[in-house]
Amino acid sequence: MVSRNSLAPAAVDEPIDAFTAAARTKLLVKDLSIRYGSAVALQGVNLEIREHEIFGIIGPANAGKTSLLKAINRMDVFTPGMRVDGEIRFNDRDTRRLSNVYALRSRIGVVFPLPVGLPMTVYENVALSPRLRGIRNKAELDVIVQRCLTRAALWDEVKDRLNALGSLLSGGQQQRLTIARALSQEPDLLMLDEFSIAVDPVTTMRIEDVLKELRQEVTIILVTNLVQQARRLANRTAFFLNGECVEVGVTEDLFTGEVKDQRTRDYVEGRFG
């Protein structure tokens, strides 16, 4: 098993489709349906996400992408009226029947569309999750904070102001802080929900490089409305539309026209309407 604590940079230039089809299943979604009251957000979705791949999810607004992430993370309990049917297996455990949802959520890092720098210092933002796990030792926390901020490509910019308020960083820095915070959970699975919406293109590229490195150790679900971003990063990609998973395939196939559904082709080629 690859040590999660290694600081060694991974090869960034490795070809994107280097994952093997034999990789273990990290997340299995079976017949998933999500409803908010009487409104259907997601209907009959089946997905298999494998270990150490970047799994892209593309699709227009209202496709049910964010609802899927919420269901995976069992955040549905915080959303009144949200009803989830079907099965989601994470590390081969049925998450719908899990009583310790806190352990599940702590294994899954989430990055939101709008950066959420918690109103505490940069240091505390990253140390929060380790502290929740019970790590009290200052030296140990220091190591984790530096490692996670370094991995999120933020360390050099904030190393001299770790005691500044995290919510006062710039948007792009806050988003990398959010990623550092997610990494501080030492997650098995990282879910990014349109992370680049409030981030400038240069920062987006830096974060994309970070994600390529992270693929070595965590599985990543990348929800994006930028089809080119999915093409740059994702091994396989699913196309969602109006609560339906229209197509799942090796990312490059979606772009080279080997699609089963005409709607997928229309969407990736920008002919949607």
Add this chain to the structure above:
Amino acid sequence: MTTANAVLFQATGLNQRNERVQRLYRLLFGLMTLMLIAPVLLILGTLVVKGGGVISWEFLFTAPTDGMRSGGVLPALLGTVWLVTVALLLSVPIGVFAAIYLSEYAGDNWFTRAINLAIINLAGVPSIVHALFGLGAFVIFFGFGTSILAASLTLAVMTMPVVIVATRESLQAVPQAFREACWNMGATRWQTIRKVVLPNSITGILTGVILEVSRTAGETAPIMFTGAVFFTPFLPQSVMDQTMALSLHLFVAATQVPGIADEIPFGIALVLIALVLLMNSASIAFRMWLRGKKKW
């Protein structure tokens, strides 16, 4: 080009009208603010001019003598401190904890909506009604007698709705995204409250408490049936004692004592206001210290 720009930025009739209207409103709002300050200044001024003369260490630290016509206010001063402190010790924890439950745990259903409605209505109940409730419930039913405990309980019941509402407002001012970020990390509701919600709402909660200090110290009706007495030369020793209180003492001195020197009631009022300001400054200082610590 220049002429075109000159035309472009020339004030039109509409611009001028808008500017006039906005000046008018600024004047209106400014005048209202002045009207707000005027009574405060008049009251404080009158009290200082008419009652400042009697204020002395002796006035503060001796009991009234000669049928309240001379001597000081010590029993009433201490009594008010007792009443306010005990009332806050009761109402602040209960009120803040209840507000945390309502804001952070309880779902939005008919039951919590009914509770919220009840709280708002409770805040609107006149203080004399609270007084009669306190007399019936704490003095007679629970058998506390007329005591600091019964009076403070009555004051606590009266102030609790405001503590709850103020606390709930400041809790709900904390963005939901902060909570969700924390929950997503696997934090429980309590961990989220402890690490994210409370640190960012504590100053608002304290503001609510500060407002309640002033109100509690000044209330007369709820305590006159439940624990405050007309006159006692004894200082309160425990919560089961009866006590004098500044607000009631002021009422008595101003209306019930023939031949009292004019300046004594004014002096009592001045002491009451000074006490409230002192208690408020302490809480405000605490709040500023908290803010400084948060680098907020």
